[in-house]
Amino acid sequence: MDHNHLFDIRKEHMHVHTTYVMEDPSGNKICEIRSSYKFIGSKATATYTDRYGKQVFLVMKGNWNDRAAHIMNESTGEPVARISRKRLTARHILFGQDTYNVTVAPGVDMALVAGLYICFDEKNND
Incomplete structure (x- = not known):
């Protein structure tokens, strides 16, 4: 293992909805995760720019007891x-x-998925 520092996760406090950012070791924003209200369960949207310069939106939805x-x-x-x-x-x-x-689709960055779920889990346990 090379002990490569991939990203930091930081909570931003000046937002209406709970917001986390993932930053590379230089402090550049990689991804933003913003929660939204849902009557039953949890929901958050992650926004990042892929390697082709296209903005990608991923929607995370969880069940009411945080098991999936x-x-x-x-x-x-x-x-x-x-x-x-x-x-x-x-x-x-x-x-x-x-x-x-954790099940990840082919071609999807596993570290990104892990980071997204860390943010989602932290938001649900605040």
């Missing part, structure tokens, strides 16, 4: 990733550690 989330490409409707959290496992009960299952 889906990430979809807003413009194409295609699934990007699915994340689920197992509860009531021995590891969770004894050590308070959760187990996550």
Whole structure:
């Protein structure tokens, strides 16, 4: 492992909706994650510019008990990733550690998906 610093996640406080940004090691914004209100469950939209200079919008929706989330490409409707959290496992009960299952579509940056879910989970647990 090369110990490459990929990005930092920072919460921005001067917004109506909960907003996180992912920044590269130089402090340049890679992605912005903004929550929105939903009656049941959770929703957030991530915005970033892909390697071709095109702005991409990913919509994350979670269920009411924070056990699963889906990430979809807003413009194409295609699934990007699915994340689920197992509860009531021995590891969770004894050590308070959760187990996550992550499925990522081919060609999707796994580090980006991990960062998006960290923001989504933090927002839901605030």
